[in-house]
Amino acid sequence: MRPLAGYRSGMGRPVTLVQLADVEAAAARIAGHVVRTQLVPWSDGDRDRPLWLKPENLQVIGAFKIRGAVNAVAALDPEARARGVVTHSSGNHAQALALAARRHGVKAHVVMPTTSPAVKVEATRALGADVTLVPPAERATRVAELVAEHGYTFIPPFDHPDVIAGQGTIGLEIVTDLPEVATVLVPVGGGGLVAGVATAIKARAPQVRVIACEPELAGDVADSMRHGERRVWPVDQTYRTIADSLRVSVGELTWEHIRARVDGVLTVSEDAIRAAVVALATRARLVAEPGGAVATAAYLEHRADLPPGPVVAVVSGGNIDPALLASLLAG
Amino acid sequence: MRPLAGYRSGMGRPVTLVQLADVEAAAARIAGHVVRTQLVPWSDGDRDRPLWLKPENLQVIGAFKIRGAVNAVAALDPEARARGVVTHSSGNHAQALALAARRHGVKAHVVMPTTSPAVKVEATRALGADVTLVPPAERATRVAELVAEHGYTFIPPFDHPDVIAGQGTIGLEIVTDLPEVATVLVPVGGGGLVAGVATAIKARAPQVRVIACEPELAGDVADSMRHGERRVWPVDQTYRTIADSLRVSVGELTWEHIRARVDGVLTVSEDAIRAAVVALATRARLVAEPGGAVATAAYLEHRADLPPGPVVAVVSGGNIDPALLASLLAG
Numbered sequence: 222m223r224p225l226a227g228y229r230s231g232m233g234r235p236v237t238l239v240q241l242a243d244v245e246a247a248a249a250r251i252a253g254h255v256v257r258t259q260l261v262p263w264s265d266g267d268r269d270r271p272l273w274l275k276p277e278n279l280q281v282i283g284a285f286k287i288r289g290a291v292n293a294v295a296a297l298d299p300e301a302r303a304r305g306v307v308t309h310s311s312g313n314h315a316q317a318l319a320l321a322a323r324r325h326g327v328k329a330h331v332v333m334p335t336t337s338p339a340v341k342v343e344a345t346r347a348l349g350a351d352v353t354l355v356p357p358a359e360r361a362t363r364v365a366e367l368v369a370e371h372g373y374t375f376i377p378p379f380d381h382p383d384v385i386a387g388q389g390t391i392g393l394e395i396v397t398d399l400p401e402v403a404t405v406l407v408p409v410g411g412g413g414l415v416a417g418v419a420t421a422i423k424a425r426a427p428q429v430r431v432i433a434c435e436p437e438l439a440g441d442v443a444d445s446m447r448h449g450e451r452r453v454w455p456v457d458q459t460y461r462t463i464a465d466s467l468r469v470s471v472g473e474l475t476w477e478h479i480r481a482r483v484d485g486v487l488t489v490s491e492d493a494i495r496a497a498v499v500a501l502a503t504r505a506r507l508v509a510e511p512g513g514a515v516a517t518a519a520y521l522e523h524r525a526d527l528p529p530g531p532v533v534a535v536v537s538g539g540n541i542d543p544a545l546l547a548s549l550l551a552g
Numbered sequence: 553m554r555p556l557a558g559y560r561s562g563m564g565r566p567v568t569l570v571q572l573a574d575v576e577a578a579a580a581r582i583a584g585h586v587v588r589t590q591l592v593p594w595s596d597g598d599r600d601r602p603l604w605l606k607p608e609n610l611q612v613i614g615a616f617k618i619r620g621a622v623n624a625v626a627a628l629d630p631e632a633r634a635r636g637v638v639t640h641s642s643g644n645h646a647q648a649l650a651l652a653a654r655r656h657g658v659k660a661h662v663v664m665p666t667t668s669p670a671v672k673v674e675a676t677r678a679l680g681a682d683v684t685l686v687p688p689a690e691r692a693t694r695v696a697e698l699v700a701e702h703g704y705t706f707i708p709p710f711d712h713p714d715v716i717a718g719q720g721t722i723g724l725e726i727v728t729d730l731p732e733v734a735t736v737l738v739p740v741g742g743g744g745l746v747a748g749v750a751t752a753i754k755a756r757a758p759q760v761r762v763i764a765c766e767p768e769l770a771g772d773v774a775d776s777m778r779h780g781e782r783r784v785w786p787v788d789q790t791y792r793t794i795a796d797s798l799r800v801s802v803g804e805l806t807w808e809h810i811r812a813r814v815d816g817v818l819t820v821s822e823d824a825i826r827a828a829v830v831a832l833a834t835r836a837r838l839v840a841e842p843g844g845a846v847a848t849a850a851y852l853e854h855r856a857d858l859p860p861g862p863v864v865a866v867v868s869g870g871n872i873d874p875a876l877l878a879s880l881l882a883g
Contacts, residue, residue: 261610279592279607281593499874503874506610547879551874551878
């Protein structure tokens with residue numbers, strides 16, 4: 222990665238942004254370890270703005286996170302591989318890193334909050350990871366202790382160049398499969414996905430608009446864009462959105478990519494998110510988690526505001542509680 | 553199509569079976585009109601018999617039926633195209649033929665039973681077809697009248713060589729995408745899908761086993777195979793299965809393909825079908841209708857009886873009543 226000449230972050234430190242070559246290297250590393258997902262047409266889109274879905278809910282572990290995790294593990298040098306990796310996550314990144322590590326014969330340790338659903342803890346253990354449960358406030362400290370004690374490499378859920386580069390492979394695939402695409406809608410939580418996708422697309426096809434999509438109730442990226450600097454929303458505010466995977470605020474590194482490369486942000490209501498989960502299930506026959514449906518919700522709520530031309534919405538994950546899906550479908 | 557030398561049907565008439573060349577011609581005709589669906593890996597399959605899904609629920613109109621319908625319409629000569637097509641169906645074939653006809657600028661007329669859900673009637677009309685509602689017993693008569701009156705070509709839901717050849721393109725795609733496949737599991741109702749898939753696979757890769765899968769409560773193919781002749785089960789018996797799209801019995805022409813080319817049949821319980829719909833939604837993030845989940849149910853219930861090697865289960869459709877999906881997910 223080359224530092225951008227003269228480019229400085231909001232915090233005054235020079236920032237090195239991920240480049241197209243990093244995403245291309247990631248694509249080579251993850252091939253064979255992930256599903257090369259295929260665009261699915263949406264049947265009742267706008268005539269001038271037909272919609273395609275990038276179904277990362279059909280990805281290994283049911284979410285795009287495996288891409289960044291595999292890239293980060295595969296990029297480790299032999300010494301680091303021998304020592305192992307660690308992360309903290311209660312969500313899709315926990316299973317993604319566990320599986321990526323197992324595939325590469327690397328030891329994985331995942332620190333999860335004691336509030337995690339037992340099913341997620343068991344799923345992470347089933348993939349071969351050691352799991353330590355700690356009170357939510359102690360996660361970062363515990364990770365630091367494990368790094369100091371065992372020499373593990375910390376692979377965070379989004380704020381890491383190899384993770385961003387891995388998620389960016391989705392952008393490469395979109396412009397390869399649909400060269401005429403005009404707009405790409407991407408859910409944003411921590412920002413690894415949209416940072417990577419924008420990196421790939423703005424380098425390969427700069428005319429394509431990349432739009433971050435988030436719940437109004439976790440609208441920290443819209444807030445950050447309005448103010449020209451990163452704004453973090455406290456979780457006691459963002460927990461109100463149904464889109465649990467997007468409650469986290471954008472990271473420092475991902476924010477620098479977003480402000481340099483993302484064209485805009487759309488926020489969506491809770492009603493639109495719920496309606497999008499139902500529409501994906503009934504009209505596209507895809508099961509999406511609420512956070513995974515936010516880009517589709519943005520299309521359904523705001524498509525009249527998009528420029529003409531084909532639109533791709535990334536369906537970023539499908540790990541929804543079956544009882545929640547049942548209640549949404551029952552109306 | 554060449555008649556099979558010396559091959560005679562159970563009814564004593566010589567039978568012309570669909571050949572590989574017909575399926576290859578169908579593949580060329582339907583390219584660009586249908587989704588080239590991609591195999592999706594199932595994460596917790598048997599180690600010796602890993603499972604892949606062929607997700608035709610992601611197909612245009614949410615079911616494989618569009619393949620046969622497009623092939624049949626595209627194969628019409630100009631005079632027949634100018635006159636139009638007719639069918640009777642209350643299911644996926646109605647919308648498939650309506651859409652196929654519209655794509656080719658051909659008039660379509662669909663005879664539907666008065667018992668059809670209004671939503672299916674409206675969906676068929678929305679695709680540009682004329683719809684006539686008649687009492688269920690009068691469907692065939694009404695089609696014959698329309699053929700006599702307007703010179704329409706009758707495109708039945710399954711018992712037609714062009715329809716079988718169109719569905720067979722799924723078999724070509726499976727052996728192209730997974731050459732090491734050992735077993736292919738295919739839902740069977742009228743039999744157009746399994747007849748076509750077996751035709752393609754037995755010609756291209758004769759070592760692959762093609763297994764028809766059906767509900768025990770609509771077990772006419774198992775019954776027919778046991779007796780060496782086609783057995784029709786009355787609908788007042790088969791209506792008891794939740795797999796509404798498989799309640800119809802196998803056709804005359806499709807049966808001749810099945811007995812010549814299909815290696816076996818597996819029947820599944822209603823509990824297994826319900827469990828497969830839930831497993832597809834929660835573990836593969838795919839919405840399947842009960843009939844579309846029957847091959848997956850056969851894998852989950854009978855995989856220990858399958859030969860070792862990779863298995864493909866065709867998920868044939870995803871048009872399930874949202875309220876039914878909700879109640880299955882709620883348990």
